[in-house]
Amino acid sequence: MTTNLRDYRLVFVGPAEGQTAVGDYAEDFVAAVTPHFRDVAEVRTLGPGGDTVRDIRRYRRAVAEHVAAAPDRTLVHAELAAGGVASFWAIAGLPGIPVTATIHDPPQGVWWPAATKFMFGPTLSRKLIFHGLHYPLRPLSTKVEGMVNGRRTLFALTETGRRSIEQRYPHTDAVYVPHLVRERPAIRPVQERPNAVGFFGHVYRGKGFEQVARIRELLPDHIAIRVAGRGTEALPRVDGIEILGAVDGAAEDAFFGSVRAIVVPYGKRHWYDETYPASGVVAHATAYRTPVVCTAYGSLAELDEKSAAVVVRTPDADSDVVAAELAAAIEALLGDCGRLTELGEYAEKTRQARSGPATAQAYAATWSQLLARHHEGH
Template sequence: MSTDLSQTRLVYIAPRVGIGGVGDFAEAFVDAVRSHFAEVVEYRHGGPGDDSVSDLRRHSAAIRKLVAEAPGGRVLVHAELSGGAVVPFWATAKLPDHVPVTATIHDPPHPIWWPARTRFMAQHWLVNHAVHFPLRRVSYAVQRKWLRATTLFVLTESGAKSIRPAYPHARVVRVPHQVADRPDIRPPEQRPLAIGLFGLVYRGKGFEQIGALRKLLPPEIAIRVAGRGTEDLPRIEGIDVVGGIEGEAEDAFFESVRAIVMPYGKRSPYGMGYPSSAVMAHAVAYGTPVICTDHGALGDLGENEGVVVLRGLSHAPDEVAAAFADAVTALVDDDAKLATLGQEVQVQRKARSAVEIAKAYTTVWSELLENSE
C-alpha cells in the first residue's frame, strides 16, 4: 500500500511566476498537487544568473530549515530543474540522505547544463561559455556527483531515454507535460483561415521564418504572432503581431487560428536537448493542431497527438520555409483533416489535465515515501 501524502509537508522549489516557461509551469503544477499534502511550502527563486555564491548559500540554509521544521519530520522535497537553474540544484545538494528529494528535469539530458552560472558568470557572457563549453565533461560530472534528487520526472519520451544513461543512479519517470485548464473554444475547422506562432521569443524558435512564410503562403491565409518578446519583432506587412497575452486575450488568439506553427531548429552548440514544449502544451490546452519540425522531443509526436511533424528537414532556411508553407496550405483549408487532428488534440487535453498529472506524480511520491520509512 502506498503512503498517504496527507501527513507530509512538500517543500517545493521553483522559479517565480513569469520566470520563463518553467515559472509558468510551476504555478499550474503546484496548484494541481497542493490538495494531496498536509501543507505545501513554496520556495520561489529568480531566473538563471540572478544569484551570487553567497545567495546560493543562503538558499541552501533556508531549504534545510524548511525541511528540519516539517511537522513530525514527514517531508518531501521537489524541485524544478532547467538550464542554468543553479538555485534548486545547489540548494538541495547537501540535504540529509534520509530526506526524499525528487525533481522535474525540463532540459534533458542534463539537469541544469551550467552548474557554475552565478550572477558573475551571467554578467560576463564570454566567461560563462569559456568555462562551461570546453569543460562540458567536467560540468556533467559535477552534476552527476551533486544531483541530490534520486527520482527524476521527465516530460518527454526522448528526454527520458537520453537521461537514463547519463544519470544511471537515478530513477527516471516519464510523465506528460501538464496542460493548463483553458475554456472550450470553437474547433479548429470553424476558426478563421489563419495560422499562429506563439511563445517567448528566443533563438531556435523559428520566428525568423515569418517573413518567408508570408511571401510563400496565399494572401488569404493570415499569420498571427503572439507571446512575450514578439512585440519587438520587425513589422512585416500581412502579419499581425499581438505581443504578450494572457487571460481573455490568449483565449481570443487561439480561437483566431486554425493551427500553431513551430519551425524549431538548432538552439545551442552544447548539444541536443529534449525538453517538452510549453507552446505545444498551450496549443493542446486550446484544442489546436500543430505543425512542427522533428527537432528534439518534437520528433516523438505525430498525428495521433494532433501534430503534423515535418521530418528530416535540413537547417537551410529556404527549405524550412517552403516545407512549412506547403504543410500549412495543405492543412488549414482541409476541414476534415483539421477536425480529425482537433479530436486527437482533445484526447491529449484530457489525458494531460491537472488531475491526471497530479495522479502520476503523487503515485510515485507515495511509493518513494513508503520505501524510505
C-alpha cells in the same frame, strides 16, 4: 507497497510565476499537487541570472529549515532548467531525505551551474567569461550533477528526455510524465476560426521565429499569419504578418481563437549539447484545443496526429527546405476541414489526459512508491 502522501509535507523549489516558462509551469504544478499532501512549503527563486550567491544561500537555508521541521515526513521536489542554478544548488546535499526533480532541459538539470547574477552580465566581456567558464568545463558540470542528482528520481516531460537522462545518469530512476496542460477557457472549434495560422512563444535561439517571413512568402495570401509572445514585438515588420507582442488573459484567449493551428518550427537550441525539452508552446496550444504543425526536432518527433500534431519529418536541415515543408503542411491542413476538425478533437482528448489533476496523480503514484522504498531502506 505505497505511502499515503497526506502524511507528508512537500518542500517545493522552483522559479516564481513569470520567471520564464518554467515559473509558469511551476505555478500550475504546485496548484495541482497540493491536494495530495498534508501541506506544501514553497521556496521560489528568480529566473536564470536573477539570483546572487547570497540568494542561493538563503534558498538553501530555507529548504533545510523546512526539512528540519519534519525530517521523517518530508519530500523535496525541484524544477530544474538550463540556467536555473538557484534550484539546483538549493537541493544539493540533503542526505537521508527523499529528493526528486523535474528536468526541463534533459539530459541535464542545469547546464550553467555558475550562472549567478554576476556571471549573467549583459556585456560582451561578461558573456565571454560566462561561456569561457561553462563550455570547457562541461565534463565537470556533468560529473557534479551526477554527484547531486545521479541516484535520485528524476522526471522528464517527454519520453525522449527520459531516455536521455537514463543514458547520461544510468543510476537514476528516470520517469516520464507528459507536460502539464493548464486550464484555459473553451473557445470555438478550430474549423470555425479565421483562416489563419499562429506563431507563439518567447523569442530566443532555436524557436524558429526567423522562419516566419519565409513561410509568409510561401503561403497563399488567403492564409493570415499572427505572431504573439514575449519578445515578438521586436521582430522585423513584414507585410502580411500581424505581430501582437506578449499576450495574457483575454488577449491570449483572443489570439488562440483567431488561428486554426500553431506552427512550431524548432531547431537546434544551443551549442553546448543536444537537449530534449518538452514544448511549452505545444502544451499551450493543447490547452486551447489547437493543433500544431511542427518540425521533428528533438522531442517534437514524438508527436503525431493522435496528439493533435502534423509533424514535418524532413531530414534536410536547410532552412529554406524546412520552411517550404512547413508551408505545404500548413496549407494542406487549413484547407482540409475534416482533418482540421479531427485534430481539434484529438487536442481536446490530449488536454484531458494531461490536465493538472491527471499530471498530479502520475507524480503522486511515483512519489508514493519512492517514499515506501525510502522507509523500507531505513
